[in-house]
Amino acid sequence: MSMYPSHFAEPVIQKDSQAASRNELAHIPIKAATNDSSDSIFFGVLQNKLVKYITKKGNRSLANELLTETFEIIKRTQIERYNLSKSDREKIIIDAEKLLINAIENSRPLLQLSAIKRGGVKYQVPIPLTEKKSYFLAMKWLLDAAREKDRKVKLPEKLAWEILDAACGQGRVIKKKDDLHRQCESNRAYAHYRWS
Amino acid sequence: MKMFRKQFVHLSRVSTHLQRNAIAPCIASPAAEMSTNVAPAAADTSSAATNEFRTGVTNPGEHSELHVAKFYTIPVEEKKQIFSGGGLPKQYEQQIKTFTEACLMVRSPALELLQYIKNADLTNPAVRYVLYGDNGVGKTLTMAHVLHYGALNEFLLVHVPWAPNWMKRPKEAANSASQEGFIDLPFDAAAWLVHFKTQNAKLLGKLQLKTSKEYVWSKRESTPAGAPLMELVEHGIARIKYASETTAALLAELKQLASARQCKIMVAIDGFNAFFHPITRIFSDNKQRVTPERITLTQPFLDITNYDWTNGVCVLSVDKIAMTEGYMASYMPRYLLGKDGFEHLDPFVPVHVGNYTDKEFLSYINYYLDRHWISRAQPGFEEQLKFMSNMNPYTLMQLVRGL
Amino acid sequence: MATNLTRLLESSIRSTNAAAVQSSMRLFSNQQQQHQPEDDDEEFRVLNLRTIRQQARRREFKKEAVQPPRTKRMAVDQDWSAVWSGPRSFHPASVPLPLRQGYTERGAAAPSKYANAELMKIPNFLHLTPPAIRQQCEAIKKFCTPWPKGLETEAKWKRTFPLEVVTSDYCHSLPTIRNPEARRVKITLKLSDLQFDAHAKDKFLRLVGERFDRETGLLTFVTDRCPTRKQNYDYALYLLTACYHESFVTEPWEASKSEADMEQYLFERNQAKRSAEAILNWNASREEKVSPPSGYAESVEQLINEGENEYNIAKYKEEVLKLLKIAI
Numbered sequence: 001m002s003m004y005p006s007h008f009a010e011p012v013i014q015k016d017s018q019a020a021s022r023n024e025l026a027h028i029p030i031k032a033a034t035n036d037s038s039d040s041i042f043f044g045v046l047q048n049k050l051v052k053y054i055t056k057k058g059n060r061s062l063a064n065e066l067l068t069e070t071f072e073i074i075k076r077t078q079i080e081r082y083n084l085s086k087s088d089r090e091k092i093i094i095d096a097e098k099l100l101i102n103a104i105e106n107s108r109p110l111l112q113l114s115a116i117k118r119g120g121v122k123y124q125v126p127i128p129l130t131e132k133k134s135y136f137l138a139m140k141w142l143l144d145a146a147r148e149k150d151r152k153v154k155l156p157e158k159l160a161w162e163i164l165d166a167a168c169g170q171g172r173v174i175k176k177k178d179d180l181h182r183q184c185e186s187n188r189a190y191a192h193y194r195w196s
Numbered sequence: 197m198k199m200f201r202k203q204f205v206h207l208s209r210v211s212t213h214l215q216r217n218a219i220a221p222c223i224a225s226p227a228a229e230m231s232t233n234v235a236p237a238a239a240d241t242s243s244a245a246t247n248e249f250r251t252g253v254t255n256p257g258e259h260s261e262l263h264v265a266k267f268y269t270i271p272v273e274e275k276k277q278i279f280s281g282g283g284l285p286k287q288y289e290q291q292i293k294t295f296t297e298a299c300l301m302v303r304s305p306a307l308e309l310l311q312y313i314k315n316a317d318l319t320n321p322a323v324r325y326v327l328y329g330d331n332g333v334g335k336t337l338t339m340a341h342v343l344h345y346g347a348l349n350e351f352l353l354v355h356v357p358w359a360p361n362w363m364k365r366p367k368e369a370a371n372s373a374s375q376e377g378f379i380d381l382p383f384d385a386a387a388w389l390v391h392f393k394t395q396n397a398k399l400l401g402k403l404q405l406k407t408s409k410e411y412v413w414s415k416r417e418s419t420p421a422g423a424p425l426m427e428l429v430e431h432g433i434a435r436i437k438y439a440s441e442t443t444a445a446l447l448a449e450l451k452q453l454a455s456a457r458q459c460k461i462m463v464a465i466d467g468f469n470a471f472f473h474p475i476t477r478i479f480s481d482n483k484q485r486v487t488p489e490r491i492t493l494t495q496p497f498l499d500i501t502n503y504d505w506t507n508g509v510c511v512l513s514v515d516k517i518a519m520t521e522g523y524m525a526s527y528m529p530r531y532l533l534g535k536d537g538f539e540h541l542d543p544f545v546p547v548h549v550g551n552y553t554d555k556e557f558l559s560y561i562n563y564y565l566d567r568h569w570i571s572r573a574q575p576g577f578e579e580q581l582k583f584m585s586n587m588n589p590y591t592l593m594q595l596v597r598g599l
Numbered sequence: 600m601a602t603n604l605t606r607l608l609e610s611s612i613r614s615t616n617a618a619a620v621q622s623s624m625r626l627f628s629n630q631q632q633q634h635q636p637e638d639d640d641e642e643f644r645v646l647n648l649r650t651i652r653q654q655a656r657r658r659e660f661k662k663e664a665v666q667p668p669r670t671k672r673m674a675v676d677q678d679w680s681a682v683w684s685g686p687r688s689f690h691p692a693s694v695p696l697p698l699r700q701g702y703t704e705r706g707a708a709a710p711s712k713y714a715n716a717e718l719m720k721i722p723n724f725l726h727l728t729p730p731a732i733r734q735q736c737e738a739i740k741k742f743c744t745p746w747p748k749g750l751e752t753e754a755k756w757k758r759t760f761p762l763e764v765v766t767s768d769y770c771h772s773l774p775t776i777r778n779p780e781a782r783r784v785k786i787t788l789k790l791s792d793l794q795f796d797a798h799a800k801d802k803f804l805r806l807v808g809e810r811f812d813r814e815t816g817l818l819t820f821v822t823d824r825c826p827t828r829k830q831n832y833d834y835a836l837y838l839l840t841a842c843y844h845e846s847f848v849t850e851p852w853e854a855s856k857s858e859a860d861m862e863q864y865l866f867e868r869n870q871a872k873r874s875a876e877a878i879l880n881w882n883a884s885r886e887e888k889v890s891p892p893s894g895y896a897e898s899v900e901q902l903i904n905e906g907e908n909e910y911n912i913a914k915y916k917e918e919v920l921k922l923l924k925i926a927i
Contacts, residue, residue: 016575041577041599068598075597076294079568083296095571096598315926321878323923503878528907539870542899543878543919546912 004031013037044097046104046135053139054155069156071096074163093167103166107138107173111184116193125193126184141173142166249559249566251302256310256345263302265556267563270298270344277398278340278347281391282357283466285336287593295567303334303556305549306341312545313342313509318460322508324501324541326468328529329549332590335513338549339464342511346462351509352403352450353395354463354500356388360470360518363488369478374441378492379478385439385493389432392446400426403459408452411445413438425449440492447496454507461508463500467518471498472537474523498540512541552587560592570599668692680731687726689718694725761792766828783823784831786839790818793843801862802853803846864903866896875922895922 002008009025011033012018036048047067054063074096082092093099112133113124129137146159165171251266253259259268270278275298284292292298309325316323327335346353367383405425412418417435419428425446432442454461471494475485488494501510514532516524525531529546530538552560561578564570570577577599585592669692673682682693691698691712699709701717712718750756765785769778790811795803804811811818822835858868866872875891898918902911 041572041574041580042595071598075569075571076290079294082568094568097572312920312925317924319882320923321881323925503874506881526907528912530902530907530912538903539874542871542874543895543922545919545923545925546916548909548912 002031011037013039013043015039046101047097049135050100050139050143053136053143066156066159069154070159070163071100073156073160074099077160077164099167100163103142103163103173104135104138106169107141107166107177108134109137109177109180110134111181112137113180113183113187116190118193123190123193124183124187125190126187127194138173138177141176145172145176249562250299255348256306256341257314257349259302259307259310261307264304264307265301265553265559267299267301267559270300272298274344274347278343278353278355278395280394281387283336283340283343283355288337291593295569299563300337300341300344301556301560301563302341303338303549304553305334305547306338309338309342309511309547310345313345316509318507320506321503322461322463322501322505322510324503324510324512324544326529326541326544326546327511327513327549328527328532328546330527330551330588331516332588332593333549333551334589335515335549336466338547339466339511339513343462343464346464346509347395349460350399351460351462352399352454353392354447354450354461355391355395356465356467356497357391358518359465359467359497360473362491362493363470363473363476363478364520366478371481372440372492373437375492377480378490379480379486380440380492382436382439385443386433386436388493389429389439389443389446393426393429393433397426399459400424400429405449405453405458407445407449411441413441419445425453443493444496447500451500451505451508455505457507459507461500463508463510464512465497465501465510466513467515468501468512469514469532469534469537470518472534472540473519475520501541512544552589552592554587557582557587557592560589564596570596572599670695679728680726680734683725685726686722689715689721689723689725691715691718761788763787764832766832782826782828782831783821784828784835785819785821786832786835787820788818788839790816793818795846798849799846803842804862806842806846864900866891866900871899872896878923892918892922894918 007029008031009028011030012021012025013033037043051060051063051067054066056063075094078092078094078096078099082089082094085092093102109129111126112129114127115122116125117123142159142162145162146155149155149158162171162173166173249266251259251263251268253263254268254271256268275292279289279298305327309327312323312325327338329335343353343355362381362384366381367387368381370380370382372378372380406422407419407425407428408421410418410421411428413431413435417431417438419431428442428446428449432439432446435442450459450461453459471488473488476488476491478486478491480486480490500508501512514527514529516527516532519532523532529544533541558578561570561581565573581592581595585595673695689712691714694712696712698712698715698718700712700715701710703709710717750759763786765787767781767783769781771778793803807818810820818839820835820838822831822838825831825834861868872891875895876888879889879891895918898911898915902915905911
């Protein structure tokens with residue numbers, strides 16, 4: 001729930017794109033920029049979101065450090081793979097942020113099951129998800145998978161593997177998404193309970 | 197050993213992971229297109245800029261002002277010979293592994309030092325060079341550069357990768373048998389002997405150095421006079437109990453041999469000020485902290501950094517991190533060495549290692565781009581990195597991790 | 600039905616009772632009315648137990664008429680110092696100024712000077728007007744002697760009279776005129792005004808200890824151990840003199856001063872010199888001994904005495920390179 005009325009525009013954080021939108025936004029009230037956004041090279045919207053999800057007990061600097069370490073590990077593995085492979089080097093992505101985005105996009109669910117009571121019986125009804133919720137679920141699943149680990153393995157390491165797996169379209173998170181979709185598919189007969 | 201095992205475990209983990217993913221054609225296709233955007237750019241910068249930030253001269257003796265801010269590659273065997281027992285920072289070692297090449301940047305402090313060493317008259321007493329500078333500024337890597345020079349120019353290397361390890365986290369501490377009230381670090385001494393052996397095995401074989409007197413370790417064990425030096429080292433490694441004494445004997449022998457012009461010696465001790473720290477973390481029998489001079493390893497290394505021998509060079513570094521809390525106010529040599537340390541070393545040549553210059557900084561950025569370590573090269577990112585790291589090498593390394 | 604009946608019955612009984620009471624009441628009142636006219640005819644003598652004293656009539660104080668403030672009668676050219684000759688608290692009628700002082704609500708004028716505690720609380724300097732001061736100066740002028748020649752500026756008289764004596768007098772309204780603090784004497788002196796040799800200076804500084812301020816170079820003695828000021832002053836001067844002369848005495852035990860007791864690092868006395876000499880005379884025969892260059896000695900002393908900084912260490916490096924003959 002935003003504190004701003006709906007006609008307020010989102011702030012433009014990137015300095016370069018500010019000039020482009022100056023004319024459009026000249027007479028529109030703009031929301032204040034959040035204090036965690038910046039125009040630095042270290043900032044990414046999705047990355048920022050993920051840091052917030054990693055954070056426990058408000059220890060954000062630790063979360064940031066963990067994500068940075070995750071990126072480092074991803075980069076190291078990818079560069080190693082790059083150096084090992086003789087052919088199709090072009091296909092290997094080294095940019096950790098891109099891999100993260102791919103992983104999240106790959107593990108985003110489209111539908112969700114929710115219990116609806118009709119005639120005294122609860123039905124698992126597939127309902128579509130909003131974009132925001134689907135991003136949230138994707139990141140949550142990634143993190144849940146990463147946190148389900150041996151005590152000796154560190155979070156960045158496991159998270160890096162999960163991200164790499166998900167970016168390839170494999171792994172537990174993708175499987176979880178597929179399972180959910182499959183269930184939704186099998187419960188399609190109940191779909192009309194959403195509105196009747 | 198433990199460390200090696202750890203690394204090995206890590207390696208195996210990575211390799212299993214690689215196998216797992218090898219089945220799927222790497223990444224989703226739109227992303228693959230994106231990745232090609234960076235690759236050609238990097239490729240043509242590397243082709244055009246090979247001369248810009250790399251140099252083919254791999255012999256540190258031939259480096260000159262021309263090669264400042266350029267990278268040279270240490271050949272794999274030489275790296276293995278010199279640095280397998282330590283000598284490069286852990287994170288740099290990791291970077292070398294990732295980049296599959298051991299590159300060092302030619303920087304002016306190292307060049308200055310090499311210049312001094314080349315011009316020095318070895319018949320004069322050993323000159324002590326002291327590297328000093330703030331945290332993460334490249335003292336150890338400067339030393340590594342000089343060590344490489346020494347290894348190529350037939351210096352026997354007496355290299356202590358990080359002296360504070362002995363005072364701060366020794367593997368084992370035992371009461372010395374030969375000196376009353378002193379403490380032996382048998383495992384650390386043996387580890388150092390192994391390090392010495394790997395660094396100098398080739399040269400020792402060539403020089404055929406002999407011991408000058410007989411060393412009696414116990415009733416049954418002794419090393420006769422005229423035995424090859426290698427035998428002494430082997431003895432220390434095999435009989436860990438006598439490793440500290442062997443180290444002392446070895447260093448004394450080396451000093452004599454060098455003064456007799458049978459060999460040249462390069463002493464390189466990182467974190468030298470640890471020898472003059474007021475206390476260590478080792479406890480004696482009466483549960484009190486021991487001062488560094490009560491460790492049997494200290495005296496030989498102090499002797500070999502003294503001025504009373506010839507045919508040698510001492511490259512020492514003083515580091516804030518070698519001290520403990522309360523003694524870390526400044527990085528200046530006099531402060532870190534303290535009164536005793538200063539008197540021990542004086543007159544020494546202080547060599548300041550500073551942050552990157554603009555040229556070095558850009559060269560490093562180019563190198564990172566070339567190795568694909570920076571994959572998000574947005575316009576103006578150099579400026580931001582420069583501002584945030586203050587051109588401090590270590591800070592830059594840390595910042596670039598997540599890019 | 601039965602219940603209704605009983606209720607009816609009850610109500611009828613209650614109404615008959617009420618009527619009976621009413622009739623009796625009326626009777627009683629009638630009787631009273633009959634008695635009243637008898638009382639009026641004959642005046643009832645009242646027994647007055649308390650005799651009413653003749654009340655003394657309160658004397659009325661005659662309030663004198665408030666005089667108009669004195670300021671109204673003041674001449675424009677009056678002698679103000681006669682009106683307000685000494686320090687005293689504010690009096691509105693004596694000060695011919697339209698003063699206002701005090702806090703009010705926003706927009707209102709500040710309270711006037713009459714009955715204004717704010718003006719009375721603060722100390723005033725109405726007795727120290729320039730004419731009053733001039734007048735008093737004129738009066739005491741005849742006691743003054745001319746300022747000595749040659750001591751016109753502070754620099755000049757400081758040279759002749761380096762010693763500064765500070766005492767305090769206290770004045771308060773008590774039966775006693777003594778204040779224990781008045782005996783305290785403080786003398787200050789610049790150390791540069793005293794003449795020393797190196798040994799004496801070192802010893803003097805050790806003797807005076809924290810009485811010397813390194814930053815300002817001022818020496819301060821404070822004495823308060825004697826009961827009177829005169830004695831304390833004498834004692835302070837005695838202390839200064841004694842310390843000064845004592846510092847020139849060399850005791851036999853001073854020869855055993857070790858390096859740690861030194862106040863300054865001196866190259867000559869230290870390991871640095873021995874090392875440098877040993878390096879310079881490496882392999883040299885006994886006759887041709889070279890002593891380390893003075894530039895090197897200076898740089899070492901500077902490095903240690905002044906503390907480390909980039910400049911000092913660069914100089915040290917330069918000198919060491921020269922000393923060890925390392926070509927740059």
